[in-house]
Amino acid sequence: MTEPAFAHQPVLLKESIAALNIRPGGFYIDTTFGRGGHSRAILDQLNEHGRLLALDQDPHAVDCGRKSFEGENRIEIVHCNFSQVANVVAERGMVNRVEGILMDLGVSSPQLDDAARGFSFLRSGPLDMRMNTGQGEPAMHWLARVGLNELMLVLKKYGEEKSARRIAHAIIEARNSQDITDTAQLADIIVRAVPHYEKHKHPATRSFQAIRIFINRELQVLEQGLQAAVSVLAINGRLAVISFHSLEDRIVKRFMRAMASEPRLPAGLPVMSRPEAVPCRLVGKPRVATAAELMTNPRARSARLRVLERVQ
Numbered sequence: 001m002t003e004p005a006f007a008h009q010p011v012l013l014k015e016s017i018a019a020l021n022i023r024p025g026g027f028y029i030d031t032t033f034g035r036g037g038h039s040r041a042i043l044d045q046l047n048e049h050g051r052l053l054a055l056d057q058d059p060h061a062v063d064c065g066r067k068s069f070e071g072e073n074r075i076e077i078v079h080c081n082f083s084q085v086a087n088v089v090a091e092r093g094m095v096n097r098v099e100g101i102l103m104d105l106g107v108s109s110p111q112l113d114d115a116a117r118g119f120s121f122l123r124s125g126p127l128d129m130r131m132n133t134g135q136g137e138p139a140m141h142w143l144a145r146v147g148l149n150e151l152m153l154v155l156k157k158y159g160e161e162k163s164a165r166r167i168a169h170a171i172i173e174a175r176n177s178q179d180i181t182d183t184a185q186l187a188d189i190i191v192r193a194v195p196h197y198e199k200h201k202h203p204a205t206r207s208f209q210a211i212r213i214f215i216n217r218e219l220q221v222l223e224q225g226l227q228a229a230v231s232v233l234a235i236n237g238r239l240a241v242i243s244f245h246s247l248e249d250r251i252v253k254r255f256m257r258a259m260a261s262e263p264r265l266p267a268g269l270p271v272m273s274r275p276e277a278v279p280c281r282l283v284g285k286p287r288v289a290t291a292a293e294l295m296t297n298p299r300a301r302s303a304r305l306r307v308l309e310r311v312q
């Protein structure tokens, strides 16, 4: 399938690139390449000595990126999960030399729009939902074997779904008479279980989000990715993270605050540095999209940018 090179409209583009405080000859990482919107903007700020390492766990994103950035030798695009970023950086001898790292979390518009990927409840397609199609279990296989309690827990925890019990029951019951293999089929089961209760929100939104987060282990790899990213930053290097829902943002906020806080010791004791701590500071307040961006990019609605800087 062919698609426009930049079918994904980058979110908080100006703000995130400004937050990275780019030095033209520096080494930067875009850990969530997608269709390369942010990568392109980083490259625009680099001179011929600057380098950009781009990662994506989606093999299709990597293939598209290598084609659309062909001939651009300041960028290297690597297929991997950002939880592995420290290893990729170590292999390139760049530990403590990375001047900026960007994480633009979640799925891209091309992933959502391609029915064959199984992310969208608005299109009929195979219930897959894996960002890395070469690894892990497609959602339909998990739904075929999951027990009621685990399903309920996933819907509640990762979708903050109030009707988790009703939806889980409906899925397990439907499973007795049919294999659930299609996104539209799952959406239909959910709509029948909870016809309409949240204004302006499709009844399947939260369940699809929950299953996607679970299948891709998104929150676990986010924690690993944040730690790995900070561990390779240069002094004055920055980590900029764009999150799209409260579960992600909570993890980013707590992580950054903990990294920026002084070690808490009983009064009277000398202040010591935490073992393995990388001293950091928070840069500015969290940023959200401007009204102008929201007019042209509804995906930016829930986006939040947080920035951390290594200080020593």
Ligand SMILES: C[S@@+](CC[C@H](N)C(=O)[O-])C[C@H]1O[C@@H](n2cnc3c(N)ncnc32)[C@H](O)[C@@H]1O
Pocket: 008, 009, 010, 011, 031, 032, 033, 034, 035, 036, 037, 038, 039, 055, 056, 057, 058, 061, 080, 081, 082, 083, 104, 105, 106, 107, 108, 109, 131, 221, 222, 225
């Ligand atoms: C929101 S999109 C990024 C869009 C990109 N900034 C752009 O302007 O085109 C997120 C991308 O990150 C990838 N991704 C999500 N989680 C990842 C992870 N843990 N490791 C590597 N890539 C990940 C997804 O496959 C998707 O392509």
